[in-house]
Structure formats: C-alpha cells, structure tokens
Amino acid sequence: xxxxxxxxxxxxxxxxxxxxxxxxxxxxxxxxxxxxxxxxxxxxxxxxxxxxxxxxxxxxxxxxxxxxxxxxxxxxxxxxxxxxxxxxxxxxxxxxxxxxxxxxxxxxxxxxxxxxxxxxxxxxxxxxxxxxxxxxxxxxxxxxxxxxxxxxxxxxxxxxxxxxxxxxxxxxxxxxxxxxxxxxxxxxxxxxxxxxxxxxxxxxxxxxxxxxxxxxxxxxxxxxxxxxxxxxxxxxxxxxxxxxxxxxxxxxxxxxxxxxxxxxxxxxxxxxxxxxxxxxxxxxxxxxxxxxxxxxxxxxxxxxxxxxxxxxxxxxxxxxxxxxxxxxxxxxxxxxxxxxxxxxxxxxxxxxxxxxxxxxxxxxxxxxxxxxxxxxxxxxxxxxxxxxxxxxxxxxxxxxxxxxxxxxxxxxxxxxxxxxxxxxxxxxxxxxxxxxxxxxxxxxxxxxxxxxxxxxxxxxxxxxxxxxxxxxxxxxxxxxxxxxxxxxxxxxxxxxxxxxxxxxxxxxxxxxxxxxxxxxxxxxxxxxxxxxxxxxxxxxxxxxxxxxxxxxxxxxxxxxxxxxxxxxxxxxxxxxxxxxxxxxxxxxxxxxxxxxxxxxxxxxxxxxxxxxxxxxxxxxxxxxxxxxxxxxxxxxxxxxxxxxxxxxxxxxxxxxxxxxxxxxxxxxxxxxxxxxxxxxxxxxxxxxxxxxxxxxxxxxxxxxxxxxxxxxxxxxxxxxxxxxxxxxxxxxxxxxxxxxxxxxxxxxxxxxxxxxxxxxxxxxxxxxxxxxxxxxxxxxxxxxxxxxxxxxxxxxxxxxxxxxxxxxxxxxxxxxxxxxxxxxxxxxxxxxxxxxxxxxxxxxxxxxxxxxxxxxxxxxxxxxxxxxxxxxxxxxxxxxxxxxxxxxxxxxxxxxxxxx
Ligand code: BGC
Numbered sequence: 095x096x097x098x099x100x101x102x103x104x105x106x107x108x109x110x111x112x113x114x115x116x117x118x119x120x121x122x123x124x125x126x127x128x129x130x131x132x133x134x135x136x137x138x139x140x141x142x143x144x145x146x147x148x149x150x151x152x153x154x155x156x157x158x159x160x161x162x163x164x165x166x167x168x169x170x171x172x173x174x175x176x177x178x179x180x181x182x183x184x185x186x187x188x189x190x191x192x193x194x195x196x197x198x199x200x201x202x203x204x205x206x207x208x209x210x211x212x213x214x215x216x217x218x219x220x221x222x223x224x225x226x227x228x229x230x231x232x233x234x235x236x237x238x239x240x241x242x243x244x245x246x247x248x249x250x251x252x253x254x255x256x257x258x259x260x261x262x263x264x265x266x267x268x269x270x271x272x273x274x275x276x277x278x279x280x281x282x283x284x285x286x287x288x289x290x291x292x293x294x295x296x297x298x299x300x301x302x303x304x305x306x307x308x309x310x311x312x313x314x315x316x317x318x319x320x321x322x323x324x325x326x327x328x329x330x331x332x333x334x335x336x337x338x339x340x341x342x343x344x345x346x347x348x349x350x351x352x353x354x355x356x357x358x359x360x361x362x363x364x365x366x367x368x369x370x371x372x373x374x375x376x377x378x379x380x381x382x383x384x385x386x387x388x389x390x391x392x393x394x395x396x397x398x399x400x401x402x403x404x405x406x407x408x409x410x411x412x413x414x415x416x417x418x419x420x421x422x423x424x425x426x427x428x429x430x431x432x433x434x435x436x437x438x439x440x441x442x443x444x445x446x447x448x449x450x451x452x453x454x455x456x457x458x459x460x461x462x463x464x465x466x467x468x469x470x471x472x473x474x475x476x477x478x479x480x481x482x483x484x485x486x487x488x489x490x491x492x493x494x495x496x497x498x499x500x501x502x503x504x505x506x507x508x509x510x511x512x513x514x515x516x517x518x519x520x521x522x523x524x525x526x527x528x529x530x531x532x533x534x535x536x537x538x539x540x541x542x543x544x545x546x547x548x549x550x551x552x553x554x555x556x557x558x559x560x561x562x563x564x565x566x567x568x569x570x571x572x573x574x575x576x577x578x579x580x581x582x583x584x585x586x587x588x589x590x591x592x593x594x595x596x597x598x599x600x601x602x603x604x605x606x607x608x609x610x611x612x613x614x615x616x617x618x619x620x621x622x623x624x625x626x627x628x629x630x631x632x633x634x635x636x637x638x639x640x641x642x643x644x645x646x647x648x649x650x651x652x653x654x655x656x657x658x659x660x661x662x663x664x665x666x667x668x669x670x671x672x673x674x675x676x677x678x679x680x681x682x683x684x685x686x687x688x689x690x691x692x693x694x695x696x697x698x699x700x701x702x703x704x705x706x707x708x709x710x711x712x713x714x715x716x717x718x719x720x721x722x723x724x725x726x727x728x729x730x731x732x733x734x735x736x737x738x739x740x741x742x743x744x745x746x747x748x749x750x751x752x753x754x755x756x757x758x759x760x761x762x763x764x765x766x767x768x769x770x771x772x773x774x775x776x777x778x779x780x781x782x783x784x785x786x787x788x789x790x791x792x793x794x795x796x797x798x799x800x801x802x803x804x805x806x807x808x809x810x811x812x813x814x815x816x817x818x819x820x821x822x823x824x825x826x827x828x829x830x831x832x833x834x835x836x837x838x839x840x841x842x843x844x845x846x847x848x849x850x851x852x853x854x855x856x857x858x859x860x861x862x863x864x865x866x867x868x869x870x871x872x873x874x875x876x877x878x879x880x881x882x883x884x885x886x887x888x889x890x891x892x893x894x895x896x897x898x899x900x901x902x903x904x905x906x907x908x909x910x911x912x913x914x915x916x917x918x919x920x921x922x923x924x925x926x927x928x929x930x931x932x933x934x935x936x937x938x939x940x941x942x943x944x945x946x947x948x949x950x951x952x953x954x955x956x957x958x959x960x961x962x963x964x965x966x967x968x969x970x971x972x973x974x975x976x977x978x979x980x981x982x983x984x985x986x987x988x989x990x991x992x993x994x
Contacts, residue, residue, distance in 0.1 A: 097186035097966075098125045099178060101945075104194040106414065106596040111257070112197040112295025114411035116168055119660065120176060120192075121159035123945040124966035128184050130983030131966040133158050135181040140165055142174055152181075158967050159919065159943040160658040170199035171257070171342065182966070197295055197411030198259055198340075206259075206340040206354035208404040211241040211361030212397045215333035216319045219326060232376075232486055235321075237368035240264075240314040240503060241335045243399060245359045246389050247307055251345040256302050260339035261293035261409065263332055265316030265503050268339065269387035270301040270309050278416040279530055280503065283564030284317050284576070286620040287331040289607040291408045293338070294416070302343065309353070310387030311337050314369040314503030317620070321372050324573050326482035327624045336402060360396040362386075369503035371574065373484045374464075377499060379492035380456060413603070414532070414596030417564050419446075421529040425522040431473045436513045436520060439468075440527050443509040443875040443894050445560035445570035448487070449500040449526040454517030456493030461486060461515055464508035466571070466894040470887045474512045477891050480572045491517070505530050507560060507571030507895050509874065531559045532597050535941070538590040540903075542910055542936040546860075549869045554900035555591050557876040558584070561897050562592070565601050565620070569878065569893040576601065576619045579641035579710065580898045583838050585648050587903035589655035590940060598652055599661065605645060606668045613675030615642035615668075617710075632730065633708040637675075639741035640835040641710060645672040646748045650755060656943050657919020662755050670764075673752050676745050677771065680704045685738070702771075702778035704741035711736030712796035712833030716863045717826075719833075720881050725890040727879060732833050739783055739792050740835060743800040746775045750804070779806045788814035795822050796836030802847070803839040816847040828855045829863060838901040845909065845928065853909075854930040857902070865902055876900040911938030911949055916971060919943040925962055926973035927951050944968045948986075951975065953993075960989045 101123045105113050120138055124131060133156050140148040140163065148165020158180070168174070177191040198204065217236035258275060260268055261282045268275040276296045285291060313335040314320075321328045341353040365382045369375040385391045426441035443466050452460060464485040467477040478485070485506040489499040513520055540551045561567045566581035566588075567574050581588075581601075588594050605619045614637040617625060624630050646669045652661045683706040684692070692700060715732040716722075753768035779801070783790050788811025790797055798819040801807050807815045823830070832840050844853040860866035863880030871883045878896035883889055908914050912927030920942040927936065927949070937950040945965030952959045958977065964970045966984040973979045976993030 096126065097131070097180065097182050097184070097188040099123065099180060099188050099190035100125050102178065102190055102192035104176065104192060109193045111195040111297060112259070112411050113194055114197050114199070114413065115163075116199070117163045118194060119658070120161045120163070120178070121943065122178050122180070122190065124158065124180060124182065124188070125945070126182065126184070126186070126966045126984070129985030130183070132156060132183045132983065133180050133967045134183050137179045138176060140174055140176045142169065142172060147174070156967060160660065162660070168196050168199070170196055170203055172196050201406045201409070204340065204406045204409070205352050206338050207356045208336050208338050208402040209243060209355045209357075209359050209399040210334055210336040210402050211243060211399050213241055213334055214238055216315065216328055218333065219321055219328040232373060232484055232488070235373055235482060237370060237373065239363040240312055240366045240369050241361055242310060242312050242364045242383065242386060243337050243355070243359045243361045244308060244310040244386055244391070244393075244396070245353070245355070247309070247353045249302060249304055249307060249343055249351065251347060251349075252304060253299065253302055254344045254346045255297070255299045256341065256343045258296040258298050258339060258341050259293050260296070260311070260337070261291055262311070262313045262338065263287065263334070263336040263404070264313040264318045266311050266313045266337060267502060268309065268311045270298055271303070271307055272385060272388045273301060275301065277418055279419060280316065280417050280505070280564065283417060284620065285564070286604050286607050287318050287408070289408055290410055290604055292410050292412050294412055298341070306389035308387050308389045308391065309339065309341065311339065312364065312366070312502070313337055314366065316371065316503060320370045321482045323575055323622045323624050324480045325624045325630050326372060326480065327622065330623055336404060357399065357401055359399045360393050361399050362396045366502065369501065370482070371504050372480065372482045374486040374488070374506070375501035375504040376488035377501070378490040379497055380490060382492065413600040415534050416532065417530060418533040419528045420531055420533055420559070423527040423529060425525050425527060428520060428522050429472065431468070432471050433473045435474045436516065437468065437472070437474055438511040438513060438520070438522070438525060440509050440511070441874070442556060443507070443560070444527070444529055444556060445505055445507050445531065445563060445895070446527060446529040447501050447505050448511065449498060449528055450489070451496055451498050451524045452491060452517060453496050454491045454493065456491065458491040458493070458517050459488060459515050460491070460499070460513065461488050463512040464506040465510050465512070466508055467889040468510050469889065474510065475889060477889055477894065478507070478571045479891055483572055485571060500528070505563065505570070507569060507893070529559065531562050532564055534562065534592040534594060534597055536591065537593050537941040538907065539939045540907060540911060541938070543934040544932065546866050546869045547857075547906065547910070550865050551903055551906065553868065553873055553875050554587060554897065554903040556874060557895050557897035557900050558588055558591050560875065560895050562588070562597060565604065566598070569896050571895065572893050575622060576604070577641070578605070578615060578617055578619055578644040579638070579713070579834060580896070582640065582644040582647045583834055583901050584897045585651045586655070586838075587901050589651065590904060590907045593941070595652060595656050595658065595661070598648060602648065602665055606665065609645070609668055609671060610636055613671035615645045615672055617641045631708075635707045638709040639704060639744040642672055643744045643748045645669050646751050646755070650751045653758070653918050654915060655919070657917070657921060659758065663759055666755065666759060669752050669755065673748055673768070676704055676748065679706065680745060683707070699778045699781045702745075702775045703782055704745040705738050709733065709737040709741050710834070711740045712794065712800070712835050714879060715794060715796050715831060715833035716880055717831045718794070720879060722862060722881055725881055725884045725888060727890065727892065736792065736794065736797060736833070739790070739797055740800065742775065742779050743804045743806060744835070746772060746779065746804040746806060749775060776806055780808060784808070784811070787811060789818055790815075793822070795819060795826070795830065795840070796832040798822070799832055799836040799840050799843050802843045816849065819843070820849060820852055823852060823856065827861065828859055829861060830856050830859075831863070834898050837899060838904070841902065841905045841909070850928050850930070854932065858932055865899070907938055907940070910936045912951070913938060913940060913947060913949050920947060921968055923947060923964060923968055923970040924973070925949045925970060927975050929953065929975045956993045958991055958993050962987050
C-alpha cells in the first residue's frame with residue numbers, strides 16, 4: 095500500500111473552526127505496510143483561498159507532530175487549507191490536507207453587545223457558609239429562573255456560509271429557527287469567567303434562510319451565578335445572567351452581514367423554573383414557550399433587555415473538546431424498595447443526567463433524586479454531603495401525550511435514581527442515561543488475564559470520564575471543583591486513557607490566570623470564593639504543597655505523554671513563579687515552635703525546608719484518617735500528621751522537574767540554578783529528617799515513599815529505608831497505607847528497588863485498604879476513600895467517584911503492559927513488561943502522537959509469546975521478559991520463545 099497520512103490535526107483537533115492561535119500547531123500520522131518506516135522530510139503549505147501564506151519548503155526532519163505555524167499573520171474569521179507532503183526512508187511520498195478556521199482575533203471585531211434580561215438578581219448565599227447539609231427541601235432554597243432572549247432578523251440574499259460566536263454569564267444553549275445550534279452542553283463551561291471566558295463558534299450555514307429568521311438563547315446560572323462547591327456559595331462572578339452573540343452571514347455574492355445581541359432583543363422566563371449545577375433543575379411543561387426561536391412568535395409579555403458594558407477583554411476562542419453527551423446508556427433495573435420507593439439502577443456510577451419519557455395528566459409532578467448508593471436492603475440512601483447538593487430534578491407534565499424531560503443546565507454524580515410521582519408504572523424503557531464529559535477521544539485500552547484488574551481499569555476510566563467535564567474535578571457530585579492536587583496525581587493515567595492535551599492546556603490557562611501575584615497556585619482552579627484563606631478549609635494561604643505543584647508536574651507529564659514542547663514553554667513563567675514562591679516561603683519563614691531557638695547552622699538548613707503554613711500533606715493516609723471498624727473519617731488528620739515533612743519532598747520534586755524543563759527549553763543558567771536549589775533542598779531534608787540509618791521519624795509508608803522517590807535518602811542508606819518501607823507494608827498485612835501524594839509512586843518505588851513482588855502483593859491485595867477491595871465490594875468507579883463501603887456492606891458518606899487513587903492505572907499500563915517512553919511522546923518506545931506469577935497474559939493499546947502502539951504478551955509455562963505493533967516514524971526497544979532486548983523500527987512483530 096505504500097505510505098499514507100492520517101489524523102491530521104490543527105491545534106490538537108481535526109478541522110477545527112474558531113481557533114484563537116496566531117501560531118497553530120500541525121500534526122499528522124504516517125501509515126505504512128512496510129517495516130522500519132521513518133519520515134525523512136515534510137513540507138507544509140497553508141493557503142487562504144489561492145494565496146499561499148506559509149510554505150515550509152521541503153524540510154529534512156522527522157517531526158510529524160506539533161509543528162508550529164510560522165507564516166504570514168493569520169486573518170480573523172477566515173478559513174484556511176493546509177497541505178502536508180511527507181517523504182519516508184523507503185522512497186515513498188504521501189500527501190493529505192486539512193482545514194482550519196480562525197476565530198475573532200481582535201476584541202474590536204465584537205459588534206455584539208452584552209445584554210442582560212430584566213431579572214431579579216440571585217440571592218447571595220453568605221460567604222461563611224458551613225458545608226453541612228442544612229437544607230433538605232428544594233422549596234426552601236432561594237433560586238431564580240433561567241432567562242430567555244430572542245431576536246428576529248431578515249436575510250436578503252442566498253447564503254454561502256454562516257457562523258455564530260456566542261457566550262454567556264451563566265451557561266446557555268441557543269436555537270435558530272426552531273432547532274438547536276450545535277451539540278455542546280453547558281457552554282461556555284466551567285471557567286474563571288472574569289479572566290478567561292470562551293465563546294463558542296458554530297457553523298449554522300444550514301440553519302438560516304433567505305427571509306425571516308429568529309434566534310433564541312436560554313441562559314441558566316451555571317458556575318457564574320449558581321451555588322457551587324461544598325458550601326453552596328452563590329454568585330462567584332456576578333448575580334445576573336447575561337448573553338453575547340454575533341451571527342455572521344456571508345452571502346453567495348461575497349458580502350457579509352452581522353446580526354448581533356443588542357437592544358432589539360427581548361427577554362422572558364420560560365418553562366425552566368430553576369437550574370443549578372448542585373441543586374438540580376425543575377421544568378414546568380405547562381409554561382413552555384413553544385416556537386420562541388422561530389420568526390413570528392408572539393412576544394406578548396416579553397420584556398426589553400439592557401445593554402451592559404461588560405468586558406470583551408476576557409473573551410477567548412474555544413480551546414479543545416467541548417462538553418457533549420458522549421454516551422447514552424440504558425438502566426439495568428427498576429424496583430420498589432422495602433421502604434416503598436421506586437428506584438432505578440443505571441448499573442454504573444457516572445456523571446450525567448437522565449432523559450425521561452412520561453404520559454400523564456396536566457400538572458403531574460415527577461421528582462428524580464440521584465445518588466451513588468443504596469443500602470444493604472435496597473433502599474434509597476444518599477451518600478453525598480454538601481449544603482445544596484440535592485441532585486434533584488423535577489418535571490411538571492403538560493398532559494399532551496408523551497412528554498420528554500431532559501435537564502439542560504445541571505448534571506449529577508449518581509448510579510441510582512429515586513423516582514417519585516411518575517404516572518403509571520415506570521419501566522427502564524422510559525429512561526435514557528446521558529453520560530456527560532468533555533468529548534476527548536479514548537486512546538488507551540487494557541486487558542489482562544485477571545478480570546479483577548480489568549474491572550479496576552474500567553473503574554478508573556469511568557472516574558476519569560466523570561471528572562473531565564470542562565475542567566478536571568475531584569468528584570462529580572459533592573464539590574465538582576478543580577482541585578489541583580487530584581489532577582496532578584492522576585494526570586499520567588488520564589493521558590493513557592484519553593487524548594488529554596488540549597483539555598489540560600485549556601485548564602492550565604485557567605491555572606495561569608488564577609495564579610496569585612506572589613506565585614501561589616490556588617488549591618482549586620477556577621478558584622471558588624469559599625475556599626479562600628479562612629474559608630471552609632483551615633488554611634491561611636491559597637495553596638498547598640502537592641496541589642500547587644501541579645503548575646510544574648502537569649506540564650511535564652503532558653510533555654512526556656505527547657512530546658509537545660509548547661506545553662513547557664507556554665507555562666514556564668508560571669512554573670518559575672510557583673517555585674519562587676516556595677523558595678521565598680521556605681527561606682523567610684520559620685515554624686512558630688522553632689522561632690528564636692535555632693543555631694546559625696540550623697538556620698542555614700531551615701532556609702531550604704518548606705515547613706510553614708497549612709498543607710493537605712499525604713491526604714487521606716488510611717491509618718491516620720480512617721477508623722476501619724466504624725467507618726469514621728477524619729480527613730484533616732493526615733494533613734496535621736504529615737504537613738511538617740511532606741512539603742519539602744515536593745519542593746525537591748518541583749525543583750528537580752523545573753531543572754529538567756529548563757534544560758529541555760535550552761535555558762542552561764536556569765537549569766543549573768534549579769539543580770543547585772534541588773541539591774540544597776535534598777541536603778536540608780537529610781539533615782532535618784533522616785537519621786544515620788536512613789530512617790525517618792514520621793513512620794508512615796507514604797513519607798518513605800516520597801523520600802525515596804524524590805531522592806532524599808543518601809545512596810548508602812537507601813536500602814535500609816526500602817527495607818523499612820517493606821516491613822511497614824508487611825506489618826500492615828501486605829496492605830498499603832499511602833495517601834494522595836505518595837500513592838502514585840508506591841509501586842514504582844518498590845519495583846525500582848527490586849521489590850516488584852511486594853508491589854504485586856499490594857496490587858493483588860483485596861482486603862481493605864486496597865484497589866481490589868473496591869472491586870470485590872462491587873465498585874464501578876474509584877472511591878474517594880478506601881473504606882467507602884465497609885466490609886459488612888455499610889456505605890459511608892464519602893464520594894464514590896474520585897479518580898485520585900486510580901493513579902495506579904498508569905503503573906498497570908507501564909508495568910503489566912510494559913509500555914514506556916524513551917523519548918517524549920513515544921518517539922522512541924520502550925516495551926518491557928514486568929511479569930508476575932499471578933498473570934498469564936496482558937494486552938494493551940495506546941494511540942500515541944505518532945499512531946497506534948500495541949503490546950501483548952501471553953505465557954504458557956515457560957513458553958512466551960510477545961506481540962507488538964510500533965507505529966511509523968518511531969523506533970522501539972523491546973525487552974522480552976526472560977529473553978533478549980531488541981531494537982526495532984515500526985511494524986508488527988511476534989516473538990515466540992522459551993523463558994530463560
Ligand atoms: C476534595 C479532594 C481534595 C481535598 C483537598 C476534598 O474535599 O474532594 O479530592 O483534593 O479536599 O485536600
């Protein structure tokens with residue numbers, strides 16, 4: 095077949111419309127039947143119509159991903175075609191082309207006005223709310239309805255193409271001439287609205303017509319006005335809903351016309367009585383404003399809108415994949431509980447919402463309550479705490495045949511739904527379960543001979559899907575917040591499972607904007623008011639070690655996974671500022687109890703210890719935070735127990751990474767500076783915490799893991815420290831006792847010290863706490879805490895959908911599957927499975943920046959079969975377990991041999 099090109103991406107997407115970038119990046123993948131294929135040269139030509147705006151010429155280079163545009167300045171709102179030609183080392187050539195379209199590249203081009211319907215401002219929930227569930231009845235919560243706006247307009251000539259640019263203060267959907275625009279949900283998404291607000295770009299060519307047209311928009315509270323976070327604080331960015339839209343029509347004769355939001359729009363409330371991301375949504379079908387987005391609709395009772403001078407400076411083009419309904423599931427069961435409730439089981443803990451069909455009399459009220467748990471008897475049980483986390487949707491029927499209810503502006507974390515008031519007997523046929531997340535492509539698959547491990551990967555993947563709704567979150571129910579620590583921990587696993595690069599970059603843009611002047615990276619991004627110092631957390635600063643370090647760790651992990659250097663360069667200033675914050679804090683602050691008591695020599699050491707202020711520490715360390723008998727949880731205890739020592743381990747980690755990053759970016763002086771800082775931090779750590787035997791006073795597995803991983807134990811005492819770690823594990827009945835920050839390194843630290851048997855013991859453990867305990871207890875996602883379900887089947891009030899402890903997924907891909915990179919982005923691949931008696935086969939695949947990598951192995955006694963696929967334009971080293979090491983190029987290979 096020769097050579098062909100596939101997966102042409104511009105700014106990480108296929109044929110995107112509405113990109114901001116003045117320097118978009120281009121990538122393509124080579125497909126070939128031949129073996130050992132490498133690209134030897136490429137040529138990229140970018141055209142605007144027939145004008146060539148960039149021609150790279152034939153470049154001798156293997157680069158086939160993340161090539162930066164360096165042509166003429168791109169013009170706003172314009173379509174471009176790009177063509178790529180590739181030459182390979184087998185004498186073949188191939189060409190392909192893609193398209194992209196720029197968005198609104200300068201603020202002056204906004205002709206639309208911010209408009210605000212006449213509305214009662216939202217109720218300001220007090221800023222010092224508690225997180226206790228105080229409200230049980232939805233009726234007691236003060237909420238305002240979503241707002242609708244509409245406008246009619248006439249188009250005079252045949253239309254060649256049309257685009258909509260739209261956004262809102264709140265979340266919105268739009269309709270044109272009676273049909274919905276696009277399939278994006280909850281636009282513009284969860285974002286730091288005041289600093290980084292994306293507009294959406296839609297191709298509406300087929301929705302407009304010559305003559306009379308109408309546009310309608312419905313705006314709900316979303317993250318702008320709604321009651322968010324664990325204490326349900328409202329009005330993060332404002333207390334009124336507003337809209338902005340610009341429709342640009344290009345006629346067949348080449349002329350253009352604009353239709354924009356302005357004073358001619360009118361507004362009204364409609365059938366959505368309220369919609370809140372945490373509380374839930376209520377719709378009254380008797381109040382439907384049928385046809386509001388069609389020309390000729392009667393505007394009786396509609397009100398004028400006011401024009402506002404809100405900023406355009408914070409507006410950005412869409413970046414990465416939007417939120418969509420990515421899957422539709424059928425429930426598996428419906429029953430009447432012993433307490434008389436009708437309960438629906440979806441069969442899977444997830445994030446999304448329901449679509450329900452019902453027929454009933456006018457005024458019939460149906461209530462749907464979402465939960466992740468039922469009790470042992472099969473009764474409804476609500477596991478989520480939080481002030482307004484009701485997760486309750488309501489619909490009132492109009493009584494005209496089959497009616498379909500689907501919330502617009504909310505989503506829930508759930509597996510079960512209690513249904514009240516349904517007319518007649520509901521069946522599973524009456525429900526569709528809509529799974530919501532940002533629409534990234536799945537890139538990884540994992541299978542092995544132990545079904546429990548396959549279920550574990552399934553659970554990890556579902557927690558990932560549930561927590562990637564426009565930003566990476568901790569959980570999809572209680573907080574739905576962009577906790578920086580959680581994603582730092584989980585990122586490598588996330589990058590195996592899905593194509594995360596654009597999604598993470600979009601969130602990092604938010605992180606950058608939320609960074610404080612002094613370099614602090616808030617614990618949560620977008621940063622919610624209630625989590626500010628002295629808010630709901632016992633914190634005197636905005637940040638915590640291991641959380642704020644996301645600024646350095648995440649870009650590095652993305653670079654490793656994808657090989658895109660821009661991730662490092664774009665966020666380098668942010669990383670530097672963060673590391674400088676740590677350095678300054680460490681140098682200038684002394685723990686209270688040590689003030690005035692240190693010798694000069696001790697003061698010198700002190701300067702490199704990050705040991706003041708509040709930190710979450712090795713969060714949720716099992717033995718410190720949980721009572722396994724009663725299920726009692728005291729989360730803060732792991733913070734108090736470990737926050738004196740853990741921050742310095744992350745000071746070491748971040749300085750080590752930023753030194754590497756500086757080197758990657760060719761910043762030699764910086765690299766040396768951070769290297770030296772790292773050396774001093776490690777020296778100080780040893781002096782302060784490590785005794786002459788290599789032992790540490792804080793006797794916790796997690797602290798040892800971090801100290802070993804960050805290279806904080808002198809070489810000649812490492813073995814002692816490893817032995818200590820192993821003995822702690824064994825004394826704990828071969829069970830882990832690591833918290834959030836250390837668990838990602840636990841199994842690696844053991845394997846690197848030659849203790850892969852102990853690592854596998856931990857993996858195969860199924861007593862509590864362990865990964866397979868959760869599987870054994872029927873988990874379908876990852877739990878926040880290991881003992882979420884106690885051994886006797888009692889459910890506790892924690893989240894059943896937190897991905898952090900799912901970070902073991904990455905280890906399973908790398909160790910069981912054996913897939914690692916020797917060069918960033920898998921330009922050079924290492925396949926080196928580490929076997930264990932308890933497994934007889936494994937099979938993984940990963941769709942890398944260069945194409946599909948497959949690694950499979952199967953063992954039958956001493957007979958081994960290894961089977962790999964290496965994509966074109968990469969090379970690989972294959973370490974056959976118990977056999978040879980092979981260097982190879984692309985192609986599919988099967989190795990059959992007897993293990994030595
Ligand atoms: C969240 C986390 C988060 C933590 C901070 C919790 O409430 O759900 O996952 O990282 O607080 O320690």
